[in-house]
Amino acid sequence: MPVLERETFASRLLTWYDQHGRHDLPWQQDRTPYRVWVSEIMLQQTQVTTVIPYFERFMARFPDVASLAEASQDEVLHLWTGLGYYARGRNLHKAAQVVMAEHDGRFPVDSLEAMAQLPGIGRSTAGAIIAQSTGQRAVILDGNVKRVLTRLQAVEGWPGRPAVERELWQLAEHYTPHDRVVDFTQAMMDLGATLCRRGQPDCPRCPFHDVCLAHASGEQRRFPESKPKKTTPLRTTRMLLLRDAGGRVLLELRPSTGLWGGLWSLPQFDNDQDLGRWLDEHAPAAERGTPQTSFTHVFSHFRLEITPVPASVEHMDSVSEGWRWYDPQTPDSVGLAAPVKKLLQTLSPFTLSPPAGP
Template identity: 75%
Template sequence: MTDMPPAILPPERFQQRLLAWFDAHGRHDLPWQQERNPYRVWVSEIMLQQTQVATVIPYFERFMARFPDVASLAAAGQDEVLHLWTGLGYYARGRNLHKAARVVVDEHGGEFPVHSLDEMAALPGIGRSTAGAIIAQSTGRRAVILDGNVKRVLTRLHAVEGWPGRPAVERRLWALAEHYTPDERLVDFTQAMMDLGATLCRRGSPDCGRCPFEAVCVAHARGEEKRFPESKPRKALPTRTTVMLLLQDGEGRVLLEQRPSSGLWGGLWSLPQFDDAEALQAWLDARAPGSELEPAWTPFIHVFSHFRLEITPQPARIGRLDAVDEARCWYDPSDPPSIGLAAPVKALLASLAPFALTTTAGP
């Protein structure tokens, strides 16, 4: 019988292997690694949550160009922040980023509380792992991280059974992360852990042949790399339906509404939404009498993490409209304002030509 790798590696051995690999093969030229400070690291960490590096880089660079420091971000309006976030998804991250900037300015004098893991983790949108990453990456002080990449590395290395979202499994992984985290080279170590998971110990196609832990990885020794980490028990995604009103005036402008600050697409601008065609018609009769409906476009599906949304775009020509209040605006596709848009709404608006609505096909 083949000898199995040890259950726990000595931390020094783990650190040496990891850092030697990172020095030769790690990522050293990411934009947030330049001019490193708590603000830049924080923005990158929030953007990188559930989003790949290649996608984040242009967003990060645009964000830094407009908001070079936490004070400029805190002073901005939410619309402008979400406009720059449009396309990254998970918009609660953008709203929390803005909220956290204001907390840092108002309650911490414009300085991130990197002296305290608990105070960092208490900021909106920052949990224990993100707080640890910001502290380690920006100050070099010892702080433990356990993001998705690190969970995957440790789960495979030790063949940790169970979905990592379960409290008992997560406690086990935090203990392993604590065990392996060194007292020195924290900037490199935390980046190396994230790089290893992102570039070699990938979710669907791990590159075990180039991994520094190939010889000691329990999952690899069993030939079960793809079994770990275990997936979250799946439930069938429910499907909801909505009708989106594409109400266009004689100048080609489209009516938008700002969503409530919480809930679906919180704080973003969207097309007016209705449960069904009857509710949409009732709204038009009450708010925009004399409007003419065009044939509805083909429905399409937008998938969220917890449900599927079937969207039916319904174009219409306006008759007249009651006064537009602060929660509504006219959007000119030929000269779009800098506001945050829900992703499917952005796609629908991009498909519109000024002064014309197609009546035969959807986006």
């Protein structure tokens, strides 16, 4: 059973929000479905402070859905580089093209179902876009809202389980008012982000501390329950740092799906033997250097141990489609996998040494 009636809950929350909520975020200015949509996608699993500069650069380059739809995926992912979860950027680009092709350039904010069918937009994100950009009543259930409701009602079980998620949707539906929906949805997200935090909830300042069931039992840190743990697997890869006489680095375009889909990366190999065979076939005159120190890049579901292997070559035959030479000193506007971008930034200018004289 909900601990409060809808009107009481909304009144308490909005009173707190009017005094303590966030009112000056970039996407709160000139609210349009497009701007709200971009911000909501960027904010998925990413903190506000990280998103703000990316959002502002994105809006400067793509001020509307038409300009985003017309852009190349390379340029979109270039502006996304560093935000992680690159499928979000690819889906953003695809959704913009769908909006232009199938909805005459207008987001279908009059239909939750139509919004949720756009690439990368689920039920909660669709609700947030509709509520935030139009003021229509729409229910949201992002990570922050799940945490607030789970603690408020002491909801047992991992929120990712279907039965638990259904219960949370019912609670979210119960508490969402018909008035001031723009402020209410923002307030729910703000409450979870600033007070009802994951590790250190600030219960004394919460407008619901006197009715929160988790707080009453002293178990607020137990909620929401964590996903059942699995051993995080470790994978390994060799990344080839092949440079030509001008110091340029050879990059390959990753497949459109999977790890770093659609991004440019260093050529990757499972082992030294595969790397050597590739060099023998494509750059037989290349000179291999000593492998550099390995480092680990952490993904949500596995860890990747990367060993950079430097090599140099005077020249290669023409580079085929899906490959390019990249100059770290004058970088192109292309999307790069985060560890690759980091590696490229550490490279100093060089040219191959001339052959020794007789």
